Amino acid sequence: MTDRPDLPPDVRRIVSGLDPEQTEAVLAPRGPLCILAGAGTGKTRTITHRIAYLVATGEFAPQQLLAVTFTARAAGEMRSRLRSLGVQGVQARTFHAAALRQMSYFWPRHFGGRLPELAPSKFRMVGQAAARERISTTTETVRDLASEVEWARSCLIGPDAYPEAVRAASRETPLPAEQVAKVLARYEAIKKNAEVIDFEDILMSMAYMLESVPEVAREVRSQYRGFVVDEYQDVNPLQQRLLDAWLGERDDLCVVGDASQTIYTFTGARPDYLLDFGERFRQATVVQLERDYRSTPQVVALANKVISGSTGKLSKARLRLVGQRPAGPEPLFRTFDDEPSEAAAIAARCKELIDGGTAPAEIAVLFRINAQSEVYESALADLGVPYVVRGAEKFFEREEIREAIVFLRASVRSAAGSELPLDEQVTRVLVSSGWDPEGSVGQGAARERWESINALVGLAEEMRAADPATTMESFVAELDQRAAAAHAPTIQGVTIASLHAAKGLEWDAVMLVGLHDGMVPISRARTDEQIEEERRLLYVGITRAREHLQLSFALSRSPGGRGSRKQSRFLDVFGGGQGGTSAPSVRRRAKVSRCAGCGQPLAPGDAAAGTCDTCRRSGKDLFDRLRSWRLGVARENQLPPYVVFDDETLAAIATRAPSSLMGLLAVKGVGETKLGRYGSDVLEVIGAGATSDS
Template identity: 55%
Template sequence: MLAEGVLAGLDPEQRAVAEAVQGPVCVLAGAGTGKTRAITHRIAYAVLTGVVAPQRVLAVTFTNRAAGELRARLHRLGAPGVQARTFHAAALRQLSYFWPRVVGGEPPKIIESKIGLVADAARACRLAFGRSELRDIAAEIEWAKVTQHRPEDYAGAVATAARKLPADVADVARIYTMYETLRRERNLLDFEGMLELTVAVLTEHREVAAQVREQYRYFVVDEFQDVNPLQKLLLDAWLGDRDDLCVVGDPNQTIYSFTGASPSYLLGFTREHPDAKVVKLVRDYRSTPQVVALANGVIGQATGGAAGRRVLELVAQRPDGPEPVFAEYDDEVAEADDVARRARKLIEEGVPAREIAILYRINAQSEAYESALAAAGVPYVLRGAERFFERPEVREAVIRLRGAARAGADAETDGTGLIATVRHVLSGAGFTDRPPEGTGAVRSRWESLAALAQLAEDIAADDPSAGLPEFVAELEERAAAQHAPPLEGVTLASLHAAKGLEWDAVFLVGLVEGTLPIVYAETPDQIEEERRLLYVGITRAREHVTLSWALSRSPGGSRRRRPSRFLYGLAPMTTTPTPARAERAQRRTTRGPQPCRVCGRPLTAAIERKLGRCEDCPAQLNEELLVALKEWRAKVAAEQRIPAYVVFTDATLQAIAERSPETLEDLAAIPGVGKVKLDRYAKPVLALCTGATPN
């Protein structure tokens, strides 16, 4: 590709970035403005015009997936050979290479998770904590290390930063001290220590620094608003006294300050590099004008915090779309039920389930939405922290597929094609056409394998001639980039986990004071970071965005909650209830929470409301009916190619088996059996309950 061809199709601001090929450059890039396009074209243009050789470029990203995407784009642009890595991957590569020369001996083992070592340190200090507390203490140690605070000055740093701790500050400091002692005794190295050691090697060994700086002369750092002090130290060590550095970031998307990240490096770039060229990317190609206007309205009200002093106002480039929806509910159950209904309606209107997301502030909010989506017959995917290609079942499946490809398994499928081949290989790892009942580890394993099977279908649709070797090559490329195949279902994710992703439709739920902003956000900086979280959530949406809140936690509870302050001036604070909602509110006003049908205690837990009783209260269960219901559900799920829980959850089937409803009204009174389920399944379920054979 000719150099001028690389510039074709860029908007004026993106072109300005691409042509600024020398010296310090700061790109302030808003959400959806094509920052990856701008920086990849900049690197390619510099390579094709002879400004820099590709092997002299180091592009630093924050995820392996982003690094893989950069490499793939640069290859297509005619600039292969550029190194694109995360801070940790680049540091590990350099440390491993120079270790025999500058240190010698057995290199330390890298630990990917601190929790085990933190647990050992706590026991050595004679302190007892649960796994969640240990996880929080591990996060505190990470924060201390990236912000360069040692155990002896940890307590003072915590007080200065006004951090909320999972335990007494003195206990955390003791565990931190013991953690470092055990780590050194066992010759272990955590990710922060790896960066520190790389900086030390570059600082103390001039010949190593000279070799690294000879190798890498041209730097690009993405998501610069998320750089922490330790990463900045490493970047400075790489740079030395040079200034061929391009940084890209969005101060409005600074949401990781609690981990030690600081937007000050992005916002202060021109102070450190007075001759830097600054380019703003504000043309939003992702979202409709209605979504963009809402995002601008939220971030435009910023009143404090470091990032709030410089605002990028997005300019929409897409045609008009629907207006944002604001919805107020009496309680969280009603909110979850209606969000599930709206999601189902979008799917019925043609929006793929994988293009819908429900985003919340904390992971504990997901349970109500899992239950509501299952009751509404909507498949969902819970986005967790575990990386897809690191799951044991996925590793096993890839090994099996790789072995089958080497053995020429394509020839053994009698021409049935890639899809049948992959499904046959995956069956050896436990994959079945029929999803398992219930949730938990078994369900999670099946969903992982189902995602691989779905990916085979997608590849076969794009390229009917593709065989198993091509499929395995695609898997290995995706694994290197941590590019997981999409699962078919509505995504449930926290706002933090949603950063960097996008969907056609986004539901932002639980927008009440105490949740967003979170209750422990007290300082102006902390409050403004919570505002930016909402901004990030809004800018994930391409077309549809719904913002909702509930005035009470539980049905019949006191309606004392207030909508998030971030919605003031943007949303009506009251809404006109639909007839169904008004009827539901009236029932709750007159009756209060649903009582246990055994002991009469008010029921608040989702599973108890479905059963109609306390979990520990005795009930008459028709076990034969429950078995028959599960067999019928499995058959329906297989015929419709949907997860079993989408038909009815285990809790709903148990409630049916306990109550043995004989009429449509009896069945409709069971929580989890809504209008959609009645229309689809009432006849066969009632037939089973009365001892007949369902049609």
């Protein structure tokens, strides 16, 4: 850390404990300052100490500084840190909160009357606009249209320019661009007639007042003389216009950001403002923060390797992190046969960490899209591991899932006696409810809805593979049981979240799941720019981990499925991909099917059964007794038999014939919950068979 005896005591106190690069940023001369801060390098610490330095040296009074962030949580954190440094009175707010505060003050003085009512959501007015254009007003369609309205307005794009703008950006739209443009125009008219404003109006109106009303500009610029902008890579054109209006001809601006964490361009974010800062302000001081205090060197090395493959303009501003923490465990890369196996292993790993002393709240399971959450919610619930879903509703609380279950429940009676396989029955019911199995939908909410319902079909395929005779009634009962488990209240638990929702957060242990091509990068990423954003998204996920990191993917969606998936191309540098090289920091578990009984590699013809021919013959009698016992338990508790144990687990128990609870727990498919519920009974069945043989 920096030792600067040449500095005055007050300044020495402010930079005490900072590293050389952080100190350089804090002590930079007044004027334009760009801090390129990598993940975990202490950017919030640096900019709050910078503000404290400017106040302590008399460059600014606290009330003359405005710090803007993107979330209320980040603004609150900044205010808290400034208070701990003895700095009171600095305004730290989001762009919208700062603009709304100023608008509420100036509007009555310059336009008369109160500020128009702020619409809390675009949804209702966008729905009205769609209806007047004779466009579908389903929840997901309106939600996607609202996102397009927000994107266009944040990018300062009017209805007439919208079609050409989306084509230039290779942007997927929920409807033909010309139709969306009509909705955008109609939305503006409806808003005007209702005499309400939206959040974009707040920024736009404040920028306009500063640009066109001299007395407003003089008063605001007299009040705020220095500006700090956090996460500058995420600024959109509308926010930049307001920032320019605040600044006027001045250049007292400090920005901090990281081009490698640009993951919101689909909402209008423009990293160009960060990348071109030095060209715009020729006298700017640029400081790079690359010392990572969050993650172990092993995690940092993995992050560097992933982002080193980036290309394009953003790659020129790529930072190379240097881990500062003591060495930790190597990141683990695992491959699984199917998604349920992946989820079960992830849940078991979470439980292992918790049993080893890691707090549940310090563990996260991160995936690409919210529809992937259900299988992990279920797997964690099966092991009794508490969890919380961040940034989205729990799977069974989503509107489309509740509606689908209503249709499925209503079909139980008509499905009785059907000879169709379960997954085909489920597909037919969901198609009749309006779902398209071909997935011919766009992006956004419609795609999320499709993926969520498709997960139900995947579950039906899984259940059919475990027991071909499974009925629709059993399937609905399983859904009800899973929903009940998911609704159990949790206070502190493992975080389940999408990679986007994880931005700005960190945990001791992170599991990155579903890392196959088509998911990361996601299939709808087609242009080079879109694919590179997917790489940055994975980079953000990796850099959330402090110590433990596991990456994984499944070769197929359902048990018994064709293992045709390939690992994410972004992980090719770790081996297993085309043109990649192996790396000692990642251990990859190869896909080898082994007998559930003796553990020997299986011949191709035995892989589906899960056991070799020898073990099947030796354990057949016990397997039959276990199936009879299972049937009795299932009938007594009114459960589908596979809920007790599926055939694969019974086969593994029969071939191993464990004589103790610990031996039974070692069998794949027997978790602690089922061990406590059925363990003693299973051992009795095994023991009875051994006595009979004697």
